[in-house]
Amino acid sequence: MSRLEIQKTYKIFIGGQFPRTESGRYYPLKNKKNEVIANMCLSSRKDFRNAVVAARSAFGGWSEKSAFNRSQILYRIAEMLEGRKEQFIAELLLQGISAAAAKEEVTLSIDRLVYYAGWCDKYQALFSSVNPVASSHFNFSVPEPTGVVAIISSEESSLLGLVTSIAPVIAGGNTCVVLASESKPLCAITFSEVLNTSDLSAGVVNILTGNSAELHSHFSSHMDVNSLLYYRKNKNEIKTIKENAALNVKRVHIYDKIILNSEKAQSPYFIFDNQEIKTTWHPVENIGSSKGGY
Amino acid sequence: MAAKSILPDFRITPTIDQVGIEERVARFTTRSIKKESKMQGLKMILNMIDLTTLEGKDTEGKVKQMCYKAVHMHDVIPDLPTVAAVCVYPSMVKTAKESLIGSGVKVASVSTAFPSGQSTHEIKILDTKFALENGADEIDMVISRGEFLKGNYNFVFDEIAAIKDVCGKARLKVIFETGELSTLDNVRKASDIAMYAGADFIKTSTGKISPAATMPVTLVMLEAIRDYYYATNRMVGMKPAGGISTSKLAMQYLVMLRETLGGAWLSNEWFRFGASSLANDVLMQIAKQTTGVYQSSDYFSKD
Known part of the structure; x- marks a missing residue:
């Protein structure tokens, strides 16, 4: 007797769970021979809203984890991915x-995950400074995570684009909501399974599949999103994003020229893009050899 | 009161079909309420909130701040209603009363050794009198759950009746702490006892114990109110408290209220939400409806 193959249902990833889109909408994903390989969730603005709520509530815990612990978790993600290499290769072939x-x-x-795992507890030293001031203060500046980051990741790449966009954001202590590639979404959902088994707290990364034309205005107008990263080339979308981001002065980074498989696609400066600088004035009695000023 | 002369036998209050209650509740969560009716519902929820602070760390400053919020919910949006009342400990009633002069917002005070209710009869009476003398418009008392679970229903009945006598014109809300009553049958029984003893409102929880208000428990209490109304023609109010923190959930409670007791109960005279974080979520939803943009709690005052 022949066996019926069990097909995987690709759902979305919100708050550490795999719900279907609340909208009940799906789009068929086809291979080169025009055969349907999967039905993907066509996420709605409400899925996005739910994901932002999940990301916001995860932010406190994730940003307060020690840098070293975040590093361990990123490395763990890389380990898990290594273990499931064949599955990802098969999915890429399918696409x-x-x-x-x-x-x-x-x-x-x-x-790339290992690269950013290494940076987790090192970028702070790179971007911090002790500032010379003219009063009796010890003045120093340190980077702190921006908050909830919305990401519209690369359309051309199924896995690398996703990892390239997520890793620096979470390495820096942010949480994120990511829109995966619409035409190559399979790896994104399988990558969610990897994230879910890597000690990453629920809600730190949330992944949606769907259409950027429909969602980019909601990604950019949501008041509880602090930063937006855009990895595509659509001029109109970029314009809308920049306009909407003004509502709550989100940070906007357009990475439309990034070449994913080049060395230049990874750098601590991608971590720095989603950091805020906090400067502290700490009163001290003496600066260098001078006498106390108060 | 005429009702007291026809007391039912509380040993034979109706038993509750838990599966039936849960299935009925599941139906309430499927209603679709959009646009204008959603807006109206949101404002109604806001107007039904008892803005609450019941913490050991409460200070006059905190209470004043909350009272200001009770009247100025979010001044950026015009024509917002106020909340129904603020709910505080007896020691804070005076401060709250002074802060709310002329606002129409009522002051509710918990009493009878809230939240445990483990104290003597005299102290519970004094506790209530103290709150009333300081100007409380409403009293939220707790029942003695220990006595209730022992089966000492007379004790519970007499205690509620005694507090009701002290209350005079002030409205009395009776808190069951349903999280400690174990079964829906007990919730129903406690509801009947409280209403026949003179409660103006019945209330689920103190907010100190989990689970607090749930939809099944609230439905059982609403049905008790309905049966009591049929038997005595007296309306009793309902206050679910604790655990209702999103507008969506609050809206489902309104649906349940409307479909169980009818339109007559759809005002803050007969229905309240005991909550602290619900108010901000409702405000964020109202802002979303008016601006079309999802909101962030960063732009709403913490109470």
């Missing part, structure tokens, strides 16, 4: 990518 390119994409993604 029409060549075998060599698929292998490269997965290994690069793993390496």
